[in-house]
Amino acid sequence: MSMDNDGEERYAEESLLLEQAVDLDDEESAVVYTQAEELPEHTLPFATSRDLFLAHAALLDNTIVSLREDADTYRLVRTHFAALQQWHEHYTGWRIQRHSAFFRLERSLHAAIPVFLDDKLKRARDFTCLAWLLWFAEKRYLAGGGRNQQFLLSQLVEDVQSQSQEVAGEIGPALDFRSQQDRYSMWRALDYLMRLSGLSTMEGEVKRWAEEEGQPDSEVLFEFTPIAHSLIEAFNEQHVEMIMSAQRSTATSTPEQGIGVDGVYKEGHSVAGQQPPGLVRAWRTLLLGPAFFRMDDPPAFAALKANVxxxxxxxxxxxxxxxxxxxDYACIIRGGTLSAGSGPTFMLNSAYDQMVLLLCSAFRDQVEQQIWSPDSYGCLHVASRDILPLFHEVRQRYGSHWGTTVKGSATDSLLNDIFERMRQYGILRGPDAEDTILILPTAARYSVGYEQQAASAAAKATPSKTATRSKKIVRTSKAGPQEAFDW
Structure with a gap:
């Protein structure tokens, strides 16, 4: 294996050739907003073309819009760049990174509010490995002035493991790549960065190392691209430490308990610096999805209601x-789906998603029977041990509809998988150190059943063997805010 110091130059040259090819296609169709800087303050062009809709969605749905991976979408964003940048400057305060080979919407955090998990980064250790991987990328970038971005997997493993041991205890247990679970987490982090085109495999196969560390042919040669550097964010360490220390005991708390949001996200304290205005925070949280909960930021939620x-x-x-x-919450509905693009969507032919919806229905039954009582923010505080018998009852009643793989799984293991999916969908948070789970008010949206079982009670039925919602979102031709769901 040989180290190539000209990787970034080659990447830039190839990107320039691709961009020139895109330019040829754009000559006759480009829309140029040449007068954007002359618009009166707080006035935006009334551009509602389908292409602009798609460009907005592309920036939100993709961490990176890459010329290499999707030239058509890259061209779309570039064509409407001025309008997109102007919109975000006014409503969210987010900046759009512009590079010859990619665009990236910098979705700056204003508070450490739990968000959904990526469908590829499945566990907390996966995110830990991704953070260390970006640390390693920035370390090499600063040391080499942007050059010499090729590295061996063994170098990465040695540096990351050593550094994580130095800070062990402050941010959790150190990484130990002798453990196969940690190797799998790093594999998923590397794969995630490769899917973003932030990392290229020059030689070797990381799967061999993940499955058995000691294999003689498990060495891999990688190369960082400029996209990896673009993902680095600068945080205010004092503010991050303040939020982390408060969150250690408030993962499933709400403001009314005296230690929740009001004690963590005060005006003027944010992850990145000065706190933005309430309506800007509302826009950010809505667009990040899957929902904006009143308990997470009561002042911003009040600003949203005042400007609904x-x-x-x-x-x-x-x-x-x-x-x-x-x-108690607000969300964006696009294309008939709750916050699509801001998180995973339900697949009703999936047994796991059917179990999520059926368990939400069981939560509703508990509230209707006054066994559980929501707090003033519409949340349910429940010990995870109290959900286990509830899920067992759901499984006994509906398990015949699920596949053989699910049927053979242990109830405890299956419930943990369901909790993971519910966190992704913005339905649940926790459990915390005290084994308390916070069931969010979005769970009240769903009351479902299998049609063959509900046919005798339903006036109407459609032929389906999957779970369906008994409540439907009713829309009119007027695009206005909806208020429909509650426990």
Whole structure:
């Protein structure tokens, strides 16, 4: 294996050739916003073309819009770049990184609010490995001035393991790549960065190392691209430490308990610096999805309610989406789906997703029977041990509809998988150190059953063997905010 110091130059040259090819296609079709800088303050061009809708969605749905991976989408974003940048400057305060080979919307955090997990990064250790991988990338970038971005897997493993041991205890247990689980986590982190085109495999196969570390042919040669460097964010360490120390005991708390959001996310304290205005925070949280909960930021939620018509109209005008506003949360509805693109969507032919919906229905039954009582923010605080018998009952009743793989799984293991999916969907948080789970008000959206079992009680039925919602979102031709769901 040989180290190549010209990787970044080659990447730039190839990107330039691709961009020139895109330029040839764009000469006759480009839309140029040459007068954007002359617009009056707080006035945006009324551009509602389908292409602009798609460009907005592309920036939100993709961490990176890469010329190499999707030239058509790259061209779309580049064509409408001025309008997109102007919109975000006004409503979210986010910047769009522009590079010859990619675009990236910098979705800056204003608070450490739990968000959904990536469908590829399945465990907390996967995110830990990704953070260390980016640390390693930045370390090499600073040491080499952007050059010499090729490295061996053994170098990465040695540096990351050594550094993680130095800070062990402050941010959790150290990584130990003698453990296959940690090797799998690093494999998923490497794969995630490769899917973003931030990393290239020059020689070797990381799967061999993940499955058995000691194999003689398990060495791999990688190369970072400029995309990896673009993912690095600068945080205010004092603010991060303040939030982390508070969150250690408040993962499933709500403001009314005295230690939740009000004690963590005060005005003027944010991850990245000065706290933005309430309506800007509302826009950010809505677009990040899958939902904006009142308990996470009561002042911003109040600002959203005070400007609901304006926000709803702007969503419809600039994105073609709808706003749904409830007492305890708000969310964006696009294409008939709750916050699509802001998190995973339900696949009703999946036994796991059917179990999620059926368990939400069981939660509703507990509230309707007054066994569980929501707090003032619409959340349920429940010990995970209290959910186990509930899930066991659901499994006994509906398990015949699920596949053989699910049927053979242990109930405890299966329930942990369901919790993971519910966290991704923005339905549940936790469990915390005290084994408390926070069931979010979005769980109240669903009351489902299998049609062959509900046929005798239902006035209407459609032929389906999968779980279906008994509540439907009713929309009118007017794009306005919806208020429909509650426990």
């Amino acid at each position: 018509e304006q926000v709803s109209e702007e969503l419809s005008r600039s994105f073609g989406w709808l706003l749904e506003l409830n007492r």
